[in-house]
Amino acid sequence: MKNFIVSSIIVASILIFFAATLFTEESETQNSDHVLINSIYSEKEIFSEARYSGNTDEKAQQLIIIAENSWEQGCEVDNLCFLPYEKIINVGETVLFLNQDEFEHNVRLRGDPNYLHFPTDVIKQNEYFVYKFNEPGKFEYHCTLHPWMEGVIIIR
Numbered sequence: 001m002k003n004f005i006v007s008s009i010i011v012a013s014i015l016i017f018f019a020a021t022l023f024t025e026e027s028e029t030q031n032s033d034h035v036l037i038n039s040i041y042s043e044k045e046i047f048s049e050a051r052y053s054g055n056t057d058e059k060a061q062q063l064i065i066i067a068e069n070s071w072e073q074g075c076e077v078d079n080l081c082f083l084p085y086e087k088i089i090n091v092g093e094t095v096l097f098l099n100q101d102e103f104e105h106n107v108r109l110r111g112d113p114n115y116l117h118f119p120t121d122v123i124k125q126n127e128y129f130v131y132k133f134n135e136p137g138k139f140e141y142h143c144t145l146h147p148w149m150e151g152v153i154i155i156r
């Protein structure tokens, strides 16, 4: 009986430890998003050349990074072209796409020949594009210059 109690306590401790680890990673990811978003809006010496484009003037809450070297095929193997590959956001939130690659990219909705949803031309290095999502849904997007670059935004 004593052994059972001891092992129960050990199992419970391990579970709590893993739950805490998961929670910490989640909030660290969100915090680093906020830190980078704030630096984009405030560190003018770095982003002074950044050409703003998008459908809103509101400050973004969500960040997607266009990864370094994503112009080169291969990032798609581990879904590392847009970071993160899949982003879950709330209706009414604004996403900021930051290009950290040295080549220019775009963000276009799959199956949208008129490019109405992401009416951006190209995003150059250290430039960004913001888009506010006002409707729930699943948006599969890609870069038309480098079609292997794919990502998904789920709005709920």
Ligand SMILES: [Cu+2]
Residues within 6 Å of the ligand: 070, 071, 104, 105, 106, 143, 144, 145, 146, 149
């Ligand atoms: Cu591209």
